[in-house]
């Protein structure tokens with residue numbers, strides 16, 4: 001049966017490469033609609049955790065949902081890529097990081113594409129979801145897939161449909177977030193819309209895969225630049241004795257033409273600090289530059305240094321040097337109420353404070369020990385937040401405002417506080433320094 005017929009009768013199998021923050025929730029959406037899903041991942045521990053333990057390894061994704069789908073046999077995961085010939089639809093959700101020279105590292109996407117090419121058969125649709133520069137799908141991937149001799153739009157189909165997952169968002173979930181989609185040909189687009197329409201409420205088709213790739217980059221560049229803007233204004237207003245948080249609250253009452261963005265200790269997460277530089281890199285190929293992106297990157301990267309200056313200043317006001325001071329960082333994840341450490345500015349803060357000779361501990365109930373990551377290897381365990389523990393530190397540095405923090409209790413027991421998130425915004429006290 002043709003792919004369209006299979007999709008119309010819900011008689012198709014979906015393969016998802018990359019069982020991470022993006023791939024796993026998407027797999028569960030298809031499985032919940034009785035569409036069989038095979039997950040592909042190189043990490044054997046993820047394969048075991050899902051198939052054998054029937055558990056989740058991501059805090060905001062419930063083990064119950066995984067158990068249900070695994071037991072119904074609508075969902076399984078494998079590391080055996082020869083099974084890529086089984087699914088009718090293959091969706092790629094692998095990382096797109098930067099390399100050490102801050103250039104796009106497309107190796108995960110390209111390796112996945114090469115694996116698909118080995119097993120590609122007539123009637124399959126391939127869709128890339130990983131954030132990337134325009135041209136990845138219809139230039140880089142297409143070249144590998146057409147080298148098989150199969151024709152795009154006729155024998156196989158190719159789309160780009162960016163992921164807009166917002167971990168822990170209480171209002172929007174995978175299915176209710178509209179999904180942009182571009183196809184390499186008209187047939188690719190039509191089939192892509194039909195397939196994603198099975199699990200996503202609203203599909204937004206665009207004229208090309210390049211337009212879809214660019215739309216995702218625009219969304220993330222918009223965030224990066226606006227966060228940089230409020231971070232810059234935070235520093236300027238602070239010098240003038242004006243509180244940026246009060247200013248944003250007031251400006252937000254404008255019912256049109258203003259969207260609030262908030263300052264912080266620096267950018268975190270897998271997307272916003274990284275994705276804009278995919279465009280910067282590609283722009284060079286066209287003899288053009290992207291100054292806004294570079295400037296925003298510079299400002300956001302400088303934020304942890306600004307926070308450390310504030311820490312030094314606060315300690316100095318209390319006749320203490322940073323060297324030898326005991327500091328506790330509250331919140332290690334890059335965003336409140338999640339367990340994701342990727343690019344978290346808290347890690348940079350630990351490094352900078354330790355470089356200055358401070359003794360640094362941290363609390364994060366979602367990250368109880370710090371795993372070894374590419375840049376850092378801290379051997380630390382989360383310290384419990386109790387009144388007596390707080391009293392042990394010379395300074396409390398709020399980096400991520402997890403909802404479980406009892407700010408009143410912390411304020412009562414802390415000697416000094418540096419607040420990068422306005423967690424203590426409801427209190428007026430000389431021992432609170434905003435950064």
Ligand SMILES: NC(=O)c1ccc[n+]([C@@H]2O[C@H](COP(=O)([O-])OP(=O)(O)OC[C@H]3O[C@@H](n4cnc5c(N)ncnc54)[C@H](O)[C@@H]3O)[C@@H](O)[C@H]2O)c1
Pocket residue numbers: 017018019020021022023040041042043046093094095096108111112129130131132163164165166167270271
């Ligand atoms: N996390 C988010 O909130 C989010 C939001 C929007 C877009 N994105 C984009 O989605 C993509 C995936 O991000 P993520 O957060 O899901 O990453 P992740 O690191 O959570 O998951 C990626 C998974 O892919 C696996 N993997 C890597 N290479 C593989 C290969 N060749 N074959 C099979 N499996 C492989 C890894 O083991 C891992 O389990 C990225 O491009 C990211 O920019 C992420």
